[in-house]
Amino acid sequence: MTIKRSLLSVPLRLSTWLLVFLLSMGTQAFAVNPDVSDSEEAIAAGKSIFNANCRTCHRLDQKNIGPALRGVSDRHSIEWNKSFIRNSQALIASGDPEAVAIYNEFNQLAMPSHEFLSDEDVMNLLSYIEYGDKADPAAAAATGGEGGQVGVDGGIPSxxxxxxxxxxxxxxxxxxxxxxxxxxxxxxxxxxxxxxxxxxxxxxxxxxxxxxxxxxxxxxxxxxxxxxxxxxxxxxxxYTIGVQQGYAPAQPIAFSHQLHAGQYEMECQYCHTGVEIGKSANIPSANICMNCHAHIQNVGGKEGISPEIQKIYNAVDNNQPIEWVRIHNLPDLAYFNHSQHVAVGGLECQTCHGPIEEMEVVYQHSSLTMGWCIDCHRQTEIKSQGNEYYDKLVQLHSESKNALKVKDIGGLECAKCHY
Known part of the structure; x- marks a missing residue:
């Protein structure tokens, strides 16, 4: 009898231990801070904030440019989340170990500040992160829904x-x-x-x-x-072939977007002249640079200018174009028109290129994969107010209670992007 008891008790004790362990792990995995509201109003308000400020870099249930957000109110305190969301760079500079660890894990890409968000906005955002769409748009796209792409922008993450x-x-x-x-x-x-x-x-x-x-x-x-x-x-x-997210090559001239677009607030369209009138945004020529630099840093002749500015003078004097290294490069099979998105759609450059005004060295901010574009077309609402381009489309969709989105005007049709 003693042997029979041991034969049964050993597997039983092992099974009981495993069951308790798995239950405890499950409880920890799905714990949510009780201060985060699960009301529909808070989740809806948080979703709007997320789509406007976070969607480019974050997904709820998988890593993207930044970490997966679901469960963040359990991993960190509410006050820590508020500080990080509003000004992550200040928290990192203070030496906070959690903030520094995240900063280092994600290639030291600093998140833009969101100091304009109130306490209520942040709590609504956390409500959406914890209780919102259980199937993240990019993840749903890749698991087989509506023409999604498996891999980088969805599907079963690595x-x-x-x-x-x-x-x-x-x-x-x-x-x-x-x-x-x-x-x-x-x-x-x-x-x-x-x-x-x-x-x-x-x-x-x-x-x-x-x-x-x-x-x-x-x-x-x-x-x-x-x-x-x-x-x-x-x-x-x-699934990483052709995806160059984070690509930041050295350029022949150390041009700083942080200085020009950030500190001096120069419009992107001044240098990239084709962005509102054609398919390509155009790489600026040396003559465009000289519109300003003929008068800036040129006191007392060429002797006083910096070596980088001297390279512009050399290009103009030798009638040679500056050989900028292209960063954002879609495959030939994909058609993308800047004027359609910027002039007609009213999109900001940061929607695809990220916080360009903060980049000392420009890098590819978004993945620019098919799944990424389709996800944007599914979620982006048409800016039709005061835009005659969409008048007839708005009239046709006036009976619908839902907001008119890009997907509703053929944004998911293959022929829109592929000839």
């Missing part, structure tokens, strides 16, 4: 695949441990019984590790794991 594989390995190891315990207990039990010579030899045989390594089951298990990890790595690499 982190989830890693977790799934890790869980499978842990489960396999637990099964092996349990089987080992059962075999050990049964061996001890049978050794105390009156067995014939053949059975006794079988029960008391020594453990042969080499035999296990050569067994078909072991080979199949190891082969399966290797193939799974290789396949996952291959899929991850395939």
């Amino acid at each position: 982190e989830y695949l890693t977790i799934i594989l890790s869980v499978l390995v842990v489960v396999l190891l637990l099964i092996l441990v349990v089987l080992g315990l059962i075999i050990s207990i049964l061996t001890k039990y049978l050794s105390n019984q009156n067995l014939d010579e053949v059975d006794a030899e079988y029960v008391n045989q020594k453990f042969d590790f080499k035999k296990i390594l050569r067994s078909d089951a072991f080979v199949i298990i190891i082969t399966t794991l290797v193939v799974a990890f290789v396949a996952k790595s291959g899929i991850d690499q395939l």
Whole structure:
């Protein structure tokens, strides 16, 4: 009876421990700060704030340019979240270890300040983050919904695949441990019984590790794991082909957008002259630079100017174009028209290019993948007020109670972006 009790109690104790562990992990994973409201009004207000200020860099349930946001009110205190959302750079500069860790993890890309948000705005934002769309738009796009793209902008994120594989390995190891315990207990039990010579030899045989390594089951298990990890790595690499998010090449002249667009508040259209009238935004020529620099930093002749400005003079004197390195480059199969988005759609440059006025060295802020564009078309409302371009479209959709979005005017049609 004692042996029977031990045979049952060991797996039972192990199962009970695993159940308690998994339940405790589940409770921690879904804990939400009680100060965060789950009312529909707060969630709706928070969604508007999120779409206007956060959507470019963040997703609720997966990493993007910034971390996944769901659960942030549990990971950090409410006051910490308010400080980070309003001015993350100040919190990082203060040496806060949590803020510094996030800053370093995401390539030291500082989040723009949102000091205009009130306490109520921040709490509404947290309500949407915790209780809002359980299927994030980009994640829904990639899981197969409405022409989404698996991989970079949706689908099963790479982190989830890693977790799934890790869980499978842990489960396999637990099964092996349990089987080992059962075999050990049964061996001890049978050794105390009156067995014939053949059975006794079988029960008391020594453990042969080499035999296990050569067994078909072991080979199949190891082969399966290797193939799974290789396949996952291959899929991850395939979905990064052509995606240059974060690309920041060195330019022939150290031009600072932070100085020109930020400190001096120069309009993007002054240098990128084609952005409102054509498909391409145009790379500025040296002559455009000289409109200002013929009068700035030129006191006492060329001797007083900086080496970087001297490069502009050299380009003009030698009648040679400045060979800027292109950063944002869509594939030839995709059609994108700047004037349609900027002049007609009324979009700000920061919608796609990020906080360009804060960049000392320009980098590709958004992924610019098909899934990213489709997600934007699904969520972006048409700015039709005072815009004659959309008058007939608004009239056709006047009976609909929903706001007119890009997807409603053909924004998801293949021919819109692919010839």
